[in-house]
Amino acid sequence: MVTLVVYNTPGPAREVRVLTVLVVRLVAEKRYQDAAPMGAACADLPLVWHFVGQLQTNKVRSVVGYADVVQSVDRARLVSALSKEAVRAGREVGCLVQVAFDAGADGRGERGGVAPSGVAELADLVAGAEGLRLDGLMTVAPLTGEYAGRQQAAFERLMDLSTDLRRTHPAANMVSAGMSADLEQAVAAGATHVRVGSAVLGVRPRLG
Template structure:
């Protein structure tokens, strides 16, 4: 299929999944994950109406941002972020979805103050016991939110999670359910609106929609098989 056909197919699948879950498709956005695909592919996706793209690696985001500096793309970082990469995130990204520790929040705050800007962020929550998964333990999140609310540079919009890598759909569903319940708890306890739940990828977005996801991070279903990582 062409890129246009793949995007149309995914949009239709998302619409149907929302319909099955009794949800308004307008409540669920698709965030294309363009990691490992070149800037020319991103430009093709822009022609299909996309303006936000997610990257795992800061260096790859920077390269594409420079190659596409004639466009109005909003770049989103979804991968683990080292503090020594904060400067580039502040310069090029409109959102960070992998805020997972106080050290990182402090480093971002310092750079953002210097730049005179704010950054939209999501707190990454570890919703499974897999050692390969990163994120903050759910029980640590409420106190973390209380601390970072003092940082005017960070606009905390909600949570992101990566579900367990398993064929057991109920275990995947519980990951999403756990984060949604945590979001509801934090909203009740803190009185802060946390409207964004970034949950679900190419293989599990239907389950994520059922459990309240508002944003799907989709890569291979949109772009096809990924090139070899550079």
């Protein structure tokens, strides 16, 4: 089964309420400045909130205040900050390690994420952190590097990494891959979750 995470890219709370009527239960935000107010405005709804954007450590408290899952965990400092705030808030926050198939020499991707070689170490760190729960892996189809233009190949490689991860962390079985433009390739590769925004909510005007 593939789970749809509707990515509110970004939009008003009234649209999230309409989605709830349509039996959408998982909603994602990318911009932390939009996420917390949206979570507060929809606190009465039976939603599971995912944060999917790159996250600065000084914005972690805001995100932990509303998010049930952070899909973009990609460095040790972020794990430490998430753990500290989850404990302070008395919450358990699910985490996905974001994998970057375009990682450069510094081990980071253009849009965040850790190189495949760093997944196991970071996953172990999440799994051992108080207040956090290791849920699995996430990726964004890379624009450069070996997998540029080869979305399904990238997603299949993510599935291989997930298989490796589950040997040591059996419960970390979430694989989040694919957005509106490449969700078919993600589903074909075996993704458990797809993050779909414009295909559900339409194209948003550019911010700024």
